[in-house]
Structures are given as C-alpha cells and as structure tokens.
Amino acid sequence: MKLFIGVFMNLLLPRIAFSELMELKCDEIKAISYYERYYGTKCTISDVSADSSSTFVIRSANNFEYNKIIQEVEFSNSKLYDMPREIFGTFQFLKKVQANSCGIEDVNKYNFNYASALQELRMRSNKIKKLPNSVFSSITTLTTLDLSSNEINEIEKNAFVSLESLEYLTLSSNKLVELGEDIFKDLTALISIRIDNNKLQIIEENLFANCLNLSEIRIEGNEIAVIKGDAFGKLKDLILLNVASNRLHEINIKTTNVERLWIPYNNLKSLDVNKNLKFLYAPYNELEMINFTGNTEMMELKLRQNSISDLSNISSLTGLEVLDLSYNPLGPLKVSSFARMHDLIKLNLEFTQIKKNSLTYGTFSHNTNLTQLDLSYNQLLQIDFNIFSSLAQLTHLKVDGNNLTEIPFENIKVNFPKLSLISLTDNDWNCSYLSNMIKQLRAMNVIVYVFTKYRVYDEMNVDGIRCHNNATKHVYWRSPIAHLDDNEANLSENDIRTPETDLNANLTKIWDKISELQIKMFKMNQKINNVNDGKSFVYNNHETQIPESVGKNLIVQSEVSSIKVILYLMFFIMMFFMFVTIIKFVKSYGSLQRFYYPNESFRRSTATIQTTMEHVM
Numbered sequence: 245m246k247l248f249i250g251v252f253m254n255l256l257l258p259r260i261a262f263s264e265l266m267e268l269k270c271d272e273i274k275a276i277s278y279y280e281r282y283y284g285t286k287c288t289i290s291d292v293s294a295d296s297s298s299t300f301v302i303r304s305a306n307n308f309e310y311n312k313i314i315q316e317v318e319f320s321n322s323k324l325y326d327m328p329r330e331i332f333g334t335f336q337f338l339k340k341v342q343a344n345s346c347g348i349e350d351v352n353k354y355n356f357n358y359a360s361a362l363q364e365l366r367m368r369s370n371k372i373k374k375l376p377n378s379v380f381s382s383i384t385t386l387t388t389l390d391l392s393s394n395e396i397n398e399i400e401k402n403a404f405v406s407l408e409s410l411e412y413l414t415l416s417s418n419k420l421v422e423l424g425e426d427i428f429k430d431l432t433a434l435i436s437i438r439i440d441n442n443k444l445q446i447i448e449e450n451l452f453a454n455c456l457n458l459s460e461i462r463i464e465g466n467e468i469a470v471i472k473g474d475a476f477g478k479l480k481d482l483i484l485l486n487v488a489s490n491r492l493h494e495i496n497i498k499t500t501n502v503e504r505l506w507i508p509y510n511n512l513k514s515l516d517v518n519k520n521l522k523f524l525y526a527p528y529n530e531l532e533m534i535n536f537t538g539n540t541e542m543m544e545l546k547l548r549q550n551s552i553s554d555l556s557n558i559s560s561l562t563g564l565e566v567l568d569l570s571y572n573p574l575g576p577l578k579v580s581s582f583a584r585m586h587d588l589i590k591l592n593l594e595f596t597q598i599k600k601n602s603l604t605y606g607t608f609s610h611n612t613n614l615t616q617l618d619l620s621y622n623q624l625l626q627i628d629f630n631i632f633s634s635l636a637q638l639t640h641l642k643v644d645g646n647n648l649t650e651i652p653f654e655n656i657k658v659n660f661p662k663l664s665l666i667s668l669t670d671n672d673w674n675c676s677y678l679s680n681m682i683k684q685l686r687a688m689n690v691i692v693y694v695f696t697k698y699r700v701y702d703e704m705n706v707d708g709i710r711c712h713n714n715a716t717k718h719v720y721w722r723s724p725i726a727h728l729d730d731n732e733a734n735l736s737e738n739d740i741r742t743p744e745t746d747l748n749a750n751l752t753k754i755w756d757k758i759s760e761l762q763i764k765m766f767k768m769n770q771k772i773n774n775v776n777d778g779k780s781f782v783y784n785n786h787e788t789q790i791p792e793s794v795g796k797n798l799i800v801q802s803e804v805s806s807i808k809v810i811l812y813l814m815f816f817i818m819m820f821f822m823f824v825t826i827i828k829f830v831k832s833y834g835s836l837q838r839f840y841y842p843n844e845s846f847r848r849s850t851a852t853i854q855t856t857m858e859h860v861m
C-alpha cells in the first residue's frame with residue numbers, strides 16, 4: 245500500500261479540520277546526475293489520487309537528514325488537482341519538481357509559497373487552462389519552466405512577474421491564441437522560448453523586447469500571419485528562429501544576428517537575408533526573390549519547392565556547403581551558376597527542368613568537393629560523364645527519371661573514383677542492358693539504390709527497377725517521386741541543437757563525478773536513516789549500480805566499525821525520542837511545515853560538500 249490516507253478529525257489541527265490528511269511519501273529514492281545544471285537525490289511519489297480539497301502531509305518528514313538531501317520530486321502515476329505546496333515546505337532544498345501527466349487543472353500562487361530554492365518546474369501534459377497574475381512570483385530562483393501540452397488559453401499580463409532568473413520557458417502545444425505585448429517583460433534572463441504548436445496569429449513587435457539574451461525562439465506550428473515591425477531586431481544573441489508552418493508572407497530578420505532560420509511551410513514570396521545567416525531552411529514557400537546582399541556566412545540553403553528561376557544571387561554565396569534547389573523551375577543552368585561554390589558538398593537539383601543541353605562543360609568544374617549530386621527527374625535523356633570530370637570526390641549520384649537509355653557505366657570509376665551509390669530507377673532501360681549494367685556496377689562496389697517504396701513488383705524489372713524488352717516500346721516513368729531519404733523538410737529535434745546543448749553534453753562527465761560524491765553522501769545518510777527508521781523508504785538505484793541489498797543490510801555491510809554503529813544507534817534513538825516529543829508538542833500548536841527549516845550544522849556540511857565539488861570540477 246503506497247498511499248496512506250489518515251483521517252484526523254478536528255481534534256488535531258484546527259486548519260485542516262474535517263478534511264482528509266493525505267500522506268505522501270517517497271516510493272523510490274535515487275541519486276541522479278543532471279548534466280544540465282545540478283545533481284541530486286530524487287524522490288518519486290507514486291499513485292497519489294487527490295482532489296481540490298486534499299491536504300497533504302509528507303510522511304517521512306520526521307527525518308531531518310532525509311528531507312535535506314531530496315533535491316528532486318517527481319509525481320508518477322498520480323492524479324492531482326494542483327501542486328501540493330507541502331513538498332516545498334518539507335524538502336527545503338528542492339531544485340526540481342516534475343508532475344507530468346497528473347491531470348493538474350490549477351496553478352496558483354499559493355502552491356509555490358515555500359518554493360524558495362526551486363530551479364526547474366515541469367508540469368507537462370496536464371490540464372492547466374490559465375496562468376493567473378503573479379502565479380510564480382515566489383519562485384525567483386526558477387530557471388526552467390515547462391508547461392507544454394496543457395490547455396492554456398489565457399496568460400494574464402503579470403503571470404510571469406518576478407521570474408528574473410528564468411532561462412528556459414516552454415509553452416508548446418497549448419491553446420494560446422494571443423500573447424499580450426508585455427507578458428514576457430520581466431523575463432530578462434530568458435535564453436530559450438518555445439511557444440510552438442499553439443494557435444497564435446500575431447507576434448507583437450515588443451513581445452521579446454526585454455529578453456535580450458534570447459538565443460532560441462520557436463514559434464512553429466501556429467497560425468501566425470503577421471510578425472509586427474522589427475520584432476527580433478534587438479536580439480543580438482539570437483541563434484535559432486523557427487517559424488515553420490505558419491502563414492507568413494514576410495518576415496523581417498535583416499537587423500538580427502540570427503544564424504539559423506527555419507521557415508518551411510509559409511507563404512513567403514521574397515526574403516531579405518541578414519548578414520550572419522548560416523542556415524536557411526525555407527522549403528515549401530513561394531520564394532522568387534532572395535536578397536543575400538551583405539551575407540558572407542551562408543553554409544546551408546534549402547529551398548525545395550519554391551519558385552526560384554534566377555540563380556544569380558545564390559551564385560554569389562561562395563561559402564555554401566549544402567544547396568537544395570529541388571522542385572524549382574530553374575531551367576537552363578549557366579556555366580557560372582555554381583562556379584564560385586568551392587566548398588559545395590551536397591547539391592540537389594531534383595526536378596528543376598534541366599534539359600539535355602542545360603549541362604555543359606564548366607557547369608561543375610569548380611565544385612571539386614562535391615560528394616552528393618542529385619539530378620533526378622529532369623530531362624537529361626543522356627549523360628556525358630566528361631562534364632563531371634572534376635567531381636573526383638563524388639560518392640552519391642542520382643539520375644532517376646531522366647528517360648535515359650544508357651549511361652557510360654563501364655568507365656564510371658574513372659570519372660568518379662569514390663562513387664559508392666547510384667540511383668537510376670524510372671529510366672528507359674532495356675532489360676538486358678540494365679541487367680548487365682547492374683552486375684558490372686556491383687563488381688565495381690557501387691550500390692544500385694532503389695527506394696523500397698517504389699520497387700517494381702508487377703512489371704518487368706531487374707532488381708525492382710522497371711525495364712522493357714521491346715526495341716520500340718519505351719517505359720513510361722511515373723510522375724516525379726520525391727527523394728524522401730534526404731528529409732529536407734523534416735524538422736527533427738536533433739537538427740535544432742543550440743550551442744547550449746553542445747556545451748551541456750560536455751559537462752556530463754563532471755556531473756557524473758559530482759553524482760558519485762552525492763551518492764556517497766547519500767549512502768551515509770542511508771546508514772543513519774536505516775538505524776533511525778528502517779522502513780522509511782526503499783533505496784533503489786538503477787543508474788549508479790548500487791546493489792539493492794544496500795538498503796536493508798547496510799549495517800552488516802557497513803565499513804563503519806561496530807562501536808561507531810552502536811554510538812550512532814544510541815545517539816539516534818535518543819534523537820528519535822526527542823524528536824517525537826517535539827513533534828507532539830508542535831502538532832498541538834499548528835502546521836507541521838512551520839517546524840522544518842534547515843539547521844546550522846547541515847548548512848555547514850553542505851558548504852563543505854560544495855567546496856569538495858568545486859575541487860572535483
């Protein structure tokens with residue numbers, strides 16, 4: 245039985261007269277290293293079922309040391325109405341609280357009255373609808389607030405007041421329609437904000453005006469049609485701006501330093517690029533015109549499915565490494581089109597209306613670093629590999645859907661010594677020719693790649709590639725097939741790595757060390773606790789591989805000498821009785837929480853531990 249419900253009638257505390265006292269306890273305790281920010285000991289409270297009238301008491305609260313080492317509380321498999329304020333009163337060093345998927349409906353100021361050390365608060369996937377004024381105002385230490393996947397449709401003007409340390413704010417997947425211009429005005433330390441997948445329609449010019457440290461803004465998946473004025477202009481540290489899947493016709497980034505702009509699935513017709521932009525992902529727009537004047541940094545440009553027909557501005561981007569122009573009506577290429585892109589590694593020209601004569605000697609002469617070239621679904625009819633003689637680094641070549649009848653495959657390794665993959669489906673192959681070609685390519689260690697999805701099963705084919713056996717009959721190739729393996733439009737989390745997360749990854753080792761220390765400290769506490777109250781919690785530590793047996797048989801396994809154990813024992817039995825007496829005394833006066841504040845000796849011992857940790861770092 246994990247949950248203890250004690251019914252105390254009005255004989256006890258006047259404050260909670262006639263209400264149920266719900267006893268919470270840690271069902272599992274783990275030492276944990278958080279490479280992000282801190283380390284600590286985590287208490288998991290499971291299977292709570294509370295409603296709006298529940299009053300809580302923390303069962304293990306009669307163990308001082310134990311309360312002090314708890315730095316994280318997570319509610320699991322629980323049903324709550326709001327955040328039990330008692331956890332903050334009891335665990336005074338609480339830095340992180342998670343209550344995800346707990347059905348929380350309400351957040352109010354009263355919940356966080358005692359949350360004086362809290363840094364991270366996560367209440368994902370609950371049912372919160374509204375953030376009232378000053379709701380977090382007592383948690384001035386908060387750095388991370390995650391309220392994603394709730395039902396928030398209203399944030400009052402002063403909801404975020406006093407959150408001067410807040411660095412990461414996540415409001416993803418809520419029901420926000422509008423954001424008042426002032427609501428983030430106090431969030432001066434903000435580094436990352438996510439309001440993606442809401443129903444926002446307008447971004448006010450001054451929404452981020454006070455958040456000068458912002459490096460990441462994610463507002464994708466809304467219905468934003470207008471971003472007023474120069475909304476990002478003052479954000480000199482902005483690195484990533486994701487406005488994908490909105491209804492924008494224009495965006496002003498000219499005066500920002502933003503390095504990565506994600507803006508697929510909008511209605512842009514033109515774009516004025518700022519000078520620092522390195523990565524521009526703008527597929528699925530209607531772009532005809534892009535002004536790159538002054539930009540010297542551009543490395544990746546992905547413009548699949550736009551209306552670009554003139555390459556003259558793009559041709560000046562000499563630092564480009566990845567260029568995707570697929571599904572644009574490019575037409576004939578000029579000799580100069582890619583001539584200054586010496587660093588180009590990937591070039592995608594799928595379905596760009598390139599004809600037989602569009603490629604000439606010189607088109608790729610200077611792209612000596614090119615490793616991947618996609619010329620699929622054009623109208624090449626035949627290929628003269630001599631045009632590609634400078635592409636000595638090429639490993640991937642795609643020429644599907646070009647009505648080719650033959651290619652000079654015999655010498656393919658002379659032209660492309662590093663070629664490892666060729667893709668040539670949907671051409672006009674005669675079967676005996678195709679069969680012979682595939683065998684010989686295989687002998688040269690070139691993979692003949694066929695999309696699994698488009699393999700032919702019900703027509704004449706060689707290895708799933710369609711072919712014919714009739715000198716006069718030509719294959720009708722299908723309408724263009726997107727090369728989905730490139731995932732150009734795929735907004736995967738991994739691609740959105742800010743320097744912050746890279747840096748954090750490196751801190752893991754350090755935090756692991758600190759965690760080891762923490763675990764040692766915890767073990768000591770465990771010994772003490774076992775003597776004091778053998779059944780106060782189950783010690784379980786998967787992450788650090790401390791054997792389960794540690795919990796129960798600790799005294800036997802202990803390195804502490806038996807004399808010390810006896811001394812500890814006597815001391816703690818004494819303490820315990822004193823404690824019980826005091827508790828009885830206090831109970832008759834008022835709330836339990838009032839009694840638990842850190843004593844001086846513990847503060848000193850944490851100071852020592854911190855010094856040790858600094859030494860480790």
Ligand SMILES: *[C@@H]1O[C@H](CO)[C@@H](O)[C@H](O)[C@H]1NC(C)=O
Pocket residue numbers: 432433434457
């Ligand atoms: C903004 O970042 C800088 C550098 O990281 C830091 O010194 C400064 O305190 C931050 N500003 C605020 C308001 O937190």
Ligand SMILES: *[C@@H]1O[C@H](CO)[C@@H](O)[C@H](O)[C@H]1NC(C)=O
Pocket residue numbers: 532533534535536537554555556557
């Ligand atoms: C190229 O950039 C200039 C400004 O430098 C602009 O006027 C022109 O429209 C751009 N052309 C295209 C095709 O993007």
Ligand SMILES: *[C@@H]1O[C@H](CO)[C@@H](O)[C@H](O)[C@H]1NC(C)=O
Pocket residue numbers: 516535536537538
């Ligand atoms: C292109 O950008 C440059 C540099 O910011 C600017 O001076 C010029 O007016 C822009 N051209 C057009 C057509 O917007």
Ligand SMILES: *[C@@H]1O[C@H](CO)[C@@H](O)[C@H](O)[C@H]1NC(C)=O
Pocket residue numbers: 586587612613
């Ligand atoms: C190929 O790339 C390397 C490094 O990325 C660069 O140093 C070199 O200049 C490039 N080659 C050419 C011909 O520019």
Ligand SMILES: *[C@@H]1O[C@H](CO)[C@@H](O)[C@H](O)[C@H]1NC(C)=O
Pocket residue numbers: 647672718721
């Ligand atoms: C393929 O080429 C043949 C001539 O070799 C031509 O008759 C046919 O129309 C072409 N098909 C397509 C789809 O371009």
Ligand SMILES: *[C@@H]1O[C@H](CO)[C@@H](O)[C@H](O)[C@H]1NC(C)=O
Pocket residue numbers: 674675676677712713714715716
């Ligand atoms: C297939 O192509 C080869 C070489 O191009 C040719 O010799 C052969 O006659 C063709 N077969 C048919 C059925 O068209």
Ligand SMILES: *[C@@H]1O[C@H](CO)[C@@H](O)[C@H](O)[C@H]1NC(C)=O
Pocket residue numbers: 714715716717
């Ligand atoms: C070859 O194609 C022509 C025209 O489609 C057709 O008349 C003829 O019967 C076909 N021959 C064979 C052997 O399939």
Ligand SMILES: *[C@@H]1O[C@H](CO)[C@@H](O)[C@H](O)[C@H]1NC(C)=O
Pocket residue numbers: 731733734735736
């Ligand atoms: C993105 O890629 C992942 C895995 O590569 C895939 O499961 C997902 O369906 C893709 N999403 C889109 C929108 O293409």
Ligand SMILES: *[C@@H]1O[C@H](CO)[C@@H](O)[C@H](O)[C@H]1NC(C)=O
Pocket residue numbers: 746747750
């Ligand atoms: C992380 O550490 C590796 C080596 O351990 C180093 O090469 C890299 O630059 C570091 N990254 C950061 C962001 O500090």
